[in-house]
Amino acid sequence: MAVLQGADILLPADTVDVKKWAVIACDQFTSQPKYWNQVESFVGDEWSTLHMIYPEVYLSTDNGTVYKERIRKIQNYMENCLKDGILAERIHQGYVLTVRETDAGTRVGLLAALDLEAYDYSRNAKSRVRATEATVQARIPVRVGIREGAPVEIPHVMMLLDDIQCRLIEPLYDRRDTLPKLYNTDLMMGGGRVSGYAVEGAEAEELTSVLEEMEKENDGIFLAVGDGNHSLAAAKACWEEVKKSLTEEECINHSARYALVEVVNIHSPALAFYPIHRIVFGGNREAVAGDFCEWLQSCGICWNETREASEADVTFVQKEWTYHLRLTDTKGRLAVEILQGFLDEYLRAHSELCLDYVHDEQAVVKLSEEQSACGILLRAVDKRILFSAIAAGGVLPRKTFSIGEDYQKRYYMECRRLS
Numbered sequence: 001m002a003v004l005q006g007a008d009i010l011l012p013a014d015t016v017d018v019k020k021w022a023v024i025a026c027d028q029f030t031s032q033p034k035y036w037n038q039v040e041s042f043v044g045d046e047w048s049t050l051h052m053i054y055p056e057v058y059l060s061t062d063n064g065t066v067y068k069e070r071i072r073k074i075q076n077y078m079e080n081c082l083k084d085g086i087l088a089e090r091i092h093q094g095y096v097l098t099v100r101e102t103d104a105g106t107r108v109g110l111l112a113a114l115d116l117e118a119y120d121y122s123r124n125a126k127s128r129v130r131a132t133e134a135t136v137q138a139r140i141p142v143r144v145g146i147r148e149g150a151p152v153e154i155p156h157v158m159m160l161l162d163d164i165q166c167r168l169i170e171p172l173y174d175r176r177d178t179l180p181k182l183y184n185t186d187l188m189m190g191g192g193r194v195s196g197y198a199v200e201g202a203e204a205e206e207l208t209s210v211l212e213e214m215e216k217e218n219d220g221i222f223l224a225v226g227d228g229n230h231s232l233a234a235a236k237a238c239w240e241e242v243k244k245s246l247t248e249e250e251c252i253n254h255s256a257r258y259a260l261v262e263v264v265n266i267h268s269p270a271l272a273f274y275p276i277h278r279i280v281f282g283g284n285r286e287a288v289a290g291d292f293c294e295w296l297q298s299c300g301i302c303w304n305e306t307r308e309a310s311e312a313d314v315t316f317v318q319k320e321w322t323y324h325l326r327l328t329d330t331k332g333r334l335a336v337e338i339l340q341g342f343l344d345e346y347l348r349a350h351s352e353l354c355l356d357y358v359h360d361e362q363a364v365v366k367l368s369e370e371q372s373a374c375g376i377l378l379r380a381v382d383k384r385i386l387f388s389a390i391a392a393g394g395v396l397p398r399k400t401f402s403i404g405e406d407y408q409k410r411y412y413m414e415c416r417r418l419s
Contacts, residue, residue: 082152147234274380
């Protein structure tokens with residue numbers, strides 16, 4: 001079976017306000033409930049994917065009863081979308097060409113069905129499709145809980161393709177005006193604009209042939225997860241459970257075997273890698289920074305204090321206080337990997353502290369000012385080393401990089417039936 005295939009894709013009815021329908025990925029703005037409150041106010045009583053996801057900002061405050069009730073409501077809402085004709089099939093065994101306009105430029109993608117049999121998120125995987133970052137097991141259950149009883153899936157997973165010759169998506173984009181337009185809308189909360197084009201029939205068959213040819217030519221990693229590691233891991237976990245009760249023949253085309261994803265060429269100029277910063281709630285700035293330096297010394301890693309943030313690998317911030325560090329003698333290790341190793345140990349020893357991951361630098365600074373927190377700023381990983389780094393050393397530490405700023409993340413739009 002090919003790793004990527006066409007799919008039957010659902011979209012909202014023409015009566016739906018797609019600006020209110022499309023909502024950013026559930027794992028964004030996890031320390032900023034104000035953002036999600038604004039989304040709720042903007043959506044109001046309109047049909048929206050907001051009611052089909054579990055924003056992770058609520059995971060830390062929801063108790064078991066609320067958690068279960070949220071999942072039940074999400075699945076019921078999906079059922080109602082189908083029953084009331086809010087969702088309907090617009091693409092049959094085809095693809096969607098996506099065009100996302102942000103201040104980083106025009107990012108072009110291809111929505112397709114990914115064969116989960118080709119994907120493995122374990123650390124030493126040798127599969128054709130691999131995770132880029134370590135998977136946090138604690139973040140999978142909520143997504144499994146939704147998916148295993150859901151009639152549809154809505155993707156925010158972005159897969160990266162190493163297509164330096166631009167053979168797959170870019171030629172399709174060049175002839176986009178010949179394709180039927182599915183949607184064209186501004187996105188809420190400063191997300192830019194997105195358009196979608198139908199790729200069906202002969203166009204889809206031609207695209208499938210190119211995909212199969214490229215896959216045959218590639219004997220290493222064909223696709224790497226750019227965004228949505230945990231959502232794809234949840235889909236894999238659900239499939240592994242479902243297939244236990246299926247025959248080999250039933251497994252071939254079972255809906256749970258596939259996950260809808262957006263594929264983007266890693267060489268796209270509009271695909272920018274940004275750092276994901278850390279913030280230690282309850283942490284004292286001097287204590288965290290000082291203990292990090294002592295930990296570096298115990299690991300045989302050297303550092304220099306620098307005055308300029310642009311020269312620093314790691315910067316500690318709290319209110320107006322900053323401490324810039326340049327790491328040396330790292331033996332090729334990434335600064336984010338080294339820092340995460342320290343933080344994992346540090347939080348095990350200091351259970352009173354809490355760690356979160358924040359994409360926006362100004363948000364880290366603001367949170368460190370407003371709350372008792374120590375912010376830790378990092379600089380971006382060079383995206384050109386991604387595939388070689390995974391091939392050489394396995395998955396990178398969790399939250400190593402972000403594709404775009406938080407507001408540039410994929411918004412939920414298309415759906416696919418799971419049952």
